[in-house]
Every structure is written in C-alpha cells, then in structure tokens.
Amino acid sequence: MKEQWISHPIILEGTTIELIPLEKEHFEELYAAAADKDLWTLIPTNASDKTIFYQNYEFSLSERENGNQYPFVIRHKETQQLIGSTRFFEIYPSDKKLEIGWTWITKDFWGTTVNLECKLLLLTFCFEILKTNRVQLKTKDNNFRSRKAIEKIGGVFEGILRKDKIQNDGSTRNAVYYSILDDEWKAAKQKIEAQIREKETSVKL
Numbered sequence: 001m002k003e004q005w006i007s008h009p010i011i012l013e014g015t016t017i018e019l020i021p022l023e024k025e026h027f028e029e030l031y032a033a034a035a036d037k038d039l040w041t042l043i044p045t046n047a048s049d050k051t052i053f054y055q056n057y058e059f060s061l062s063e064r065e066n067g068n069q070y071p072f073v074i075r076h077k078e079t080q081q082l083i084g085s086t087r088f089f090e091i092y093p094s095d096k097k098l099e100i101g102w103t104w105i106t107k108d109f110w111g112t113t114v115n116l117e118c119k120l121l122l123l124t125f126c127f128e129i130l131k132t133n134r135v136q137l138k139t140k141d142n143n144f145r146s147r148k149a150i151e152k153i154g155g156v157f158e159g160i161l162r163k164d165k166i167q168n169d170g171s172t173r174n175a176v177y178y179s180i181l182d183d184e185w186k187a188a189k190q191k192i193e194a195q196i197r198e199k200e201t202s203v204k205l
Contacts, residue, residue, distance in 0.1 A: 004067045005093035012121040022071035042143040044167040097134040113199045120192045127185040141174040154188025
C-alpha cells in the first residue's frame, strides 16, 4: 500500500465554503447536485449518469484507503448544502507532488468566489502543510473557461497530451497540463487572494 501522505480526516474551511472528506452518506445529496448534465459538457466523465456517478465516487473512497486519492465535497457554509466536489489524486509522496482535479460546482455558484476559495484552500494545504514541490492541474484542450481560470490563479502551461483519455461516449480527449511549483506559490496565492477580494467588492457594490 502507498504511503499515507494525507492524514484522514482533514477539513479545509474558507469564508463561504468548507471542504470536507467525501463519505458514503454524502452520495445522495451530491448526486442530486451532479445530475445537471450541463456540468459535464466539457468533462470526460459524465457523472450526471447515476451509475457512472456512484461507480466513480465509490472508487474514489477505495482509492483514499490506498493513498491514491483524497476526495472532498464542497459545502456552502450559509446554506449547509453540498454544491460540488473536488479531490487530490495522482498522489506521489516520494516525489512530493499531486494533482488537483475532478472539480465541479453547481451553476448557481459559477462566477462567484467559490472556485477561487476552493483552489486557495487546496493549494494552501498542498504547499504549506504537505510541502509539495509541484501541484498539477489539467483540463480538456477545448475547455477554454477552465484553461483561463487555471492560468488566472498562476497555473503554468506545460503542454498538451493528445488523445489522452477515452471519454464515456467513446470519443478521445486531448488534455492540457498546467502546474504550480513551490517557488511559484507565493505569487499564485497573491493572485488568488486578489481575485477573491475583487469579486467580494463587486458583490458589495
């Protein structure tokens, strides 16, 4: 079994959200949020399909036991509702690196601070608690909204892996890879915090 780099359980708390460890008790409520097909248009796995959803999230829990993944649910603090999910995976303690991905948020919270807060919490944990050297992020090559969001938080473009994955519909996906390194984290953190402040200010106005 792989070294357990991430101690369970961990809870990461932000201003409007908290990231809590995924458990089976969350599946029903989380699937109700994930059932919106629009959320998965540019994601290779269509988790609006109930069978695919349950298979994937059951698998993520077994992978947590093996030290390969650490899945979270995103809980909105004011309403206490589950509004999405994210996870650590591709976890390699010996190389001090991992990937952040499988992040989705319900449409009501698109364009808010939620995604930024989520990334700030995860990256802060990676670089300041785990002391990672590298955090990887990837998305589909034609998911320009996601690519722009990754670049805005300091993700550095590394390249495209062509036909990297076969999707649920049988088509292939090209994956765009980004990373943030430990010596880039200070600047990236400042970028994220500035964007959060900007969104908070615009809401107040």
